[in-house]
Each structure stands twice: as C-alpha cells, then as structure tokens.
Amino acid sequence: MQYDYIIVGQGLSGTHTAWQLIQKGCHVLVIDKGLPYAASMAAAGIINPVSGRRFALAWKFDEVFQTAKDVYAQMEEFLPHPVFKETDIYSVWPSEQMKEAFLSQLNSGNPYLKPHEGTLYQDIGQPLGAGWIKGAHVNIFALLSVFRNLLIKKKALVQDTLGEADLKVDGKNVQFGDFSAKAIVFCDGAHQCEKFVLPGVVPAKGEAIIVEIPGWEGNNIVKKTNSLVPLGKGRYWYGATLQREFEHDKPTTAAKDELEDQLKSLISLPFKTVDVIAGVRATTVDRRPVVGKDPRFGNVYHCNGLGTKGSSLAPFAALNLVKFMEGEVPSIDPEMDLNRYFN
Ligand SMILES: Cc1cc2nc3c(=O)[nH]c(=O)nc-3n(C[C@H](O)[C@H](O)[C@H](O)COP(=O)(O)OP(=O)(O)OC[C@H]3O[C@@H](n4cnc5c(N)ncnc54)[C@H](O)[C@@H]3O)c2cc1C
Structure with a gap:
C-alpha cells in the first residue's frame, strides 16, 4: 500500500x-x-498559560493558545465530540514568594491572571490566599x-x-x-x-493519582504545588511528579505516598486513591x-x-x-x- x-x-x-x-x-x-x-x-x-515560581508566561503563549483554540474547534466539529474547554484555574499560593510573584504579574497587566477575594472552597487550605489563572482543559x-x-x-x-x-x-x-x-x-x-x-x-517521568473524595463537589481545577483536576463521576486526577532519573516507567509507591501527603495538605476531606498512573514525557x-x-x-x-x-x-x-x-x-x-x- x-x-x-x-x-x-x-x-x-x-x-x-x-x-x-x-x-x-x-x-x-x-x-x-x-x-x-x-x-x-x-x-x-491542563493548558496553563503561566508556569514556574514566577508565573512567567509560557513560550509564545498568545500564538500557541490561539492556534490550539482554532484547531480543537475544527476537530470538535469534525469528530464530532467535545474535547476542549476554556476554564479558570484556582491558584492557591503555596508560599509568600509565589503570592508576591502572582500579584506582581497581575499588577503588571498579565492578561491571564485575575484576582480572587475570600475563600472559594471551605475544604481547601489557603492561608496565603488565591487567585485565578485563565486556562483551558483538553479531554485527551x-x-x-x-x-x-x-x-x-x-x-x-x-x-x-x-x-x-x-x-x-x-x-x-x-x-x-x-x-x-x-x-x-x-x-x-x-x-x-x-x-x-x-x-x-530528555525523558522525564511523571506520576499522578486518581482519587475519590466523598462529599467534595469542586468543579474547578485547583493548583497549589500540584493540580487537582475533576474527571467527572466523583473522580479527580492529582499530580504530577517530575523525575529525570528513574528505574522504570511503571507507577511507584513512593510517588503515590508523596502525592497523597501533598493532597492531604491541600484538602481537609478524606479521599481514597483508586489508581496510580505514570507516563514519560519528552522534555528539552x-x-x-x-x-x-x-x-x-x-x-x-x-x-x-x-x-x-x-x-x-x-x-x-x-x-x-x-x-x-x-x-x-x-x-x-x-x-x-x-x-x-x-x-
Ligand atoms: C503525568 C503526566 C501529566 C501530564 N499532564 C499534562 C497536562 O496536564 N497538560 C499538558 O499539556 N501536558 C501534560 N503532560 C505532558 C503531555 O502528556 C505530553 O507533552 C504529550 O502527551 C506528549 O505527546 P507525544 O505524542 O509527543 O508522546 P506520547 O504521548 O508518549 O506518545 C508517543 C506514542 O508513540 C507510540 N510509539 C512510540 N514508539 C513507537 C514505535 N516504535 N512504534 C509504534 N508506536 C510507537 C506510543 O505507543 C505512543 O502512543 C503530562 C505528562 C505526564 C507524564
């Protein structure tokens, strides 16, 4: 052929x-x-326009994001299946430095950041406060x-x-x-x-946990050190780790424990891990x-x-x-x- x-x-x-x-x-x-x-x-x-401890705008983000929006819209029409959604990410500041970096970007006119007053979710610990990042989600x-x-x-x-x-x-x-x-x-x-x-x-392994959180109805992506992403039907994705050195591609107990500890410090409700997933990214x-x-x-x-x-x-x-x-x-x-x- x-x-x-x-x-x-x-x-x-x-x-x-x-x-x-x-x-x-x-x-x-x-x-x-x-x-x-x-x-x-x-x-x-997750499509997050900003990254790192300084909330710096990702490489060519305006152009990249516009292309992504156009392409996913064409795909959705053709497939036809919804795969792309613009969504605000609730950014919980994990440190004074990151709070200041967020506010500094916001005050200098970063169009992808928005302020937030008060507490959105009682069960999410946010002693330093939080803001919004205008991002998107792709159902890969x-x-x-x-x-x-x-x-x-x-x-x-x-x-x-x-x-x-x-x-x-x-x-x-x-x-x-x-x-x-x-x-x-x-x-x-x-x-x-x-x-x-x-x-x-350069290969970089990443792991995430899939959890059920009874009583939690959060429908925003919540980002602190890592991200909590609603999957529907009471399930959430939480991750991810980034390891440049690793022995194998499979999920590990060490990553599960690390992510569970982090999630416990993010949300006060009990949760149950139903799966651990892993993948290897090609980074540069x-x-x-x-x-x-x-x-x-x-x-x-x-x-x-x-x-x-x-x-x-x-x-x-x-x-x-x-x-x-x-x-x-x-x-x-x-x-x-x-x-x-x-x-
Ligand atoms: C835990 C984790 C969380 C992530 N979260 C996000 C996120 O929220 N947002 C985001 O934008 N990105 C995220 N990423 C990064 C994102 O997953 C990658 O950038 C992207 O998926 C890479 O896609 P790819 O097609 O290049 O590679 P891959 O997804 O690795 O696909 C490669 C494909 O090639 C096939 N293949 C390889 N070799 C052969 C061969 N010899 N013959 C036949 N087939 C072959 C494999 O079967 C595979 O299907 C995450 C990554 C990880 C690991």
Missing part, C-alpha cells in the same frame, strides 16, 4: 500531525504500539480514542511496533513491511526509535518542541519535545510542521526547529 506519509505514534503529537495532514488531503498511515506508559495517556490535559483520553476510531474506520491505523529492522528509508521512499510512503514522521515521544533518536530530548532544556526535517536522512521528520505542555504545543507544532512538509511555508519556526540541536 502506498501512502503520502507514515506517522509513528498516536499520542497528542501523532494525532495532531495526522489531523493536519488529513486536512490537506494527504493519505496517511499511523502506526502505534499502544505503549502503556505513553505521556498522553497519563496527562491531565476522549480526543485520542475518538480519533483512533476514526483512523481505524479509514483503515489508516496499524496497531504495531515500528521496529528499525523492518524499516527502510532511502531519502525518497520509506518502506515498512507492505507499506510505503514518500516520508515518515516520528511522533514517538520519549521512547524514540534508536536509529532516529533526536539530540536534545529550553522547554520548546523539537520539530522539523531530520538532517541525517532525506525524508524523515519529527514532532517531539512537547514536555509538560503537549495539550497546547501539539496543535501549534504539528500545524507548522505540516505546512512545512507540504511546502506552504519555507521553514520551521527557528525557535522550535530541531536543527538547533544539530548545529
């Missing part, structure tokens, strides 16, 4: 890349091995499953591992078993295919994606390095990559071009 592009991976990156290529009328084949600890399967889907699980079903219907998904031994890339053609294409796009996240590993990508030192044409091979592309912000960065990175691959723009945004790690 002949395709325009073979895409490796159907996490957030592969989903958005496939979506953009299909919009252009390209014939794509997605190969996904169903990695149990893929980052996208563990993520909460729904997005990936609905899109996967769509690919299956189009006979555009192979549930298999793309092994390097079975892949032939000669600069003009890509051959994987019976499938051939003019190019291949690696959207394989932290577990990259060995021969095509990108410099600059400069916290920007790594996207573009691999200089080592003629027809190999990557959309990777989405770090802790795949929900917002995947639509932005994939759109730029697809426009570049299809000759609509002459280059990848230099700040996320993977060539910065080859020079």
Whole structure:
C-alpha cells in the first residue's frame, strides 16, 4: 500500500500531525504500539498559560493558545465530540514568594491572571490566599480514542511496533513491511526509535493519582504545588511528579505516598486513591518542541519535545510542521526547529 506519509505514534503529537495532514488531503498511515506508559495517556490535559515560581508566561503563549483554540474547534466539529474547554484555574499560593510573584504579574497587566477575594472552597487550605489563572482543559483520553476510531474506520491505523529492522528509508521512499510512503514522521515521544533518536530530548517521568473524595463537589481545577483536576463521576486526577532519573516507567509507591501527603495538605476531606498512573514525557532544556526535517536522512521528520505542555504545543507544532512538509511555508519556526540541536 502506498501512502503520502507514515506517522509513528498516536499520542497528542501523532494525532495532531495526522489531523493536519488529513486536512490537506494527504493519505496517511499511523502506526502505534499502544505503549502503556505513553505521556498522553497519563496527562491531565491542563493548558496553563503561566508556569514556574514566577508565573512567567509560557513560550509564545498568545500564538500557541490561539492556534490550539482554532484547531480543537475544527476537530470538535469534525469528530464530532467535545474535547476542549476554556476554564479558570484556582491558584492557591503555596508560599509568600509565589503570592508576591502572582500579584506582581497581575499588577503588571498579565492578561491571564485575575484576582480572587475570600475563600472559594471551605475544604481547601489557603492561608496565603488565591487567585485565578485563565486556562483551558483538553479531554485527551476522549480526543485520542475518538480519533483512533476514526483512523481505524479509514483503515489508516496499524496497531504495531515500528521496529528499525523492518524499516527502510532511502531519502525518497520509506518502506515498512507492505507499506510505503514518500516520508515518515516520528511522533514517538520519549521512547524514540534508536536509529532516529533526536539530540536534545530528555525523558522525564511523571506520576499522578486518581482519587475519590466523598462529599467534595469542586468543579474547578485547583493548583497549589500540584493540580487537582475533576474527571467527572466523583473522580479527580492529582499530580504530577517530575523525575529525570528513574528505574522504570511503571507507577511507584513512593510517588503515590508523596502525592497523597501533598493532597492531604491541600484538602481537609478524606479521599481514597483508586489508581496510580505514570507516563514519560519528552522534555528539552529550553522547554520548546523539537520539530522539523531530520538532517541525517532525506525524508524523515519529527514532532517531539512537547514536555509538560503537549495539550497546547501539539496543535501549534504539528500545524507548522505540516505546512512545512507540504511546502506552504519555507521553514520551521527557528525557535522550535530541531536543527538547533544539530548545529
Ligand atoms: C503525568 C503526566 C501529566 C501530564 N499532564 C499534562 C497536562 O496536564 N497538560 C499538558 O499539556 N501536558 C501534560 N503532560 C505532558 C503531555 O502528556 C505530553 O507533552 C504529550 O502527551 C506528549 O505527546 P507525544 O505524542 O509527543 O508522546 P506520547 O504521548 O508518549 O506518545 C508517543 C506514542 O508513540 C507510540 N510509539 C512510540 N514508539 C513507537 C514505535 N516504535 N512504534 C509504534 N508506536 C510507537 C506510543 O505507543 C505512543 O502512543 C503530562 C505528562 C505526564 C507524564
């Protein structure tokens, strides 16, 4: 079977890349091995415009957020399934320093912050006060499953591992078993295919707990050290840890204990942990994606390095990559071009 592009991976990156290529009328084949600890399967889907102890605005956030809103709206219409919602994040200040940083950003006109007076939830400890962050939430699980079903219907998904031994890339053609294409796009996240590993990508494990909190009806995302995210049906996601050194990808008791201790100091109600989940993110030192044409091979592309912000960065990175691959723009945004790690 002949395709325009073979895409490796159907996490957030592969989903958005496939979506953009299909919009252009390209014939794509997605190969996904169903990695149990893929980052996208563990993520909460929060889009938070600010990060770190200083509430600094994320990289190119205005542009990234506008693209995300446009792309998710198009996807929702087509799928058709709700996956994206703008929502305010209740930011509980964990320290005097962070309270001051928030207020300083607010006073200097950061458009994504809003003040809050008083206590929103009696059961949330907020001795230093709280404010609002204007963010969004992506239902990643729904997005990936609905899109996967769509690919299956189009006979555009192979549930298999793309092994390097079975892949032939000669600069003009890509051959994987019976499938051939003019190019291949690696959207394989932290577990990259060995021969095509990108410099600059650093794996960072993350773990979260899924809890039930009887009597709690909070329907906002609450962020203190970590985030409490309503999942519906009385369940909440709480996380996540970030470990650059780890022995395996699976959930650990140490992370469960750490997260439970933190959650106890956030909420005064008893809760029960019903699951512990883990995933490995592909991060970069400069916290920007790594996207573009691999200089080592003629027809190999990557959309990777989405770090802790795949929900917002995947639509932005994939759109730029697809426009570049299809000759609509002459280059990848230099700040996320993977060539910065080859020079
Ligand atoms: C605990 C946790 C919480 C997070 N929370 C958030 C959040 O709230 N908001 C946010 O924006 N981001 C969050 N993130 C980050 C986000 O999950 C990532 O940025 C994003 O999911 C990365 O997507 P990806 O498609 O690049 O990689 P992945 O999700 O890892 O997907 C890679 C895919 O490639 C497939 N694959 C790999 N190799 C092969 C192969 N050889 N053959 C076939 N298939 C292959 C895998 O099966 C997998 O499906 C979180 C991450 C973690 C771990």
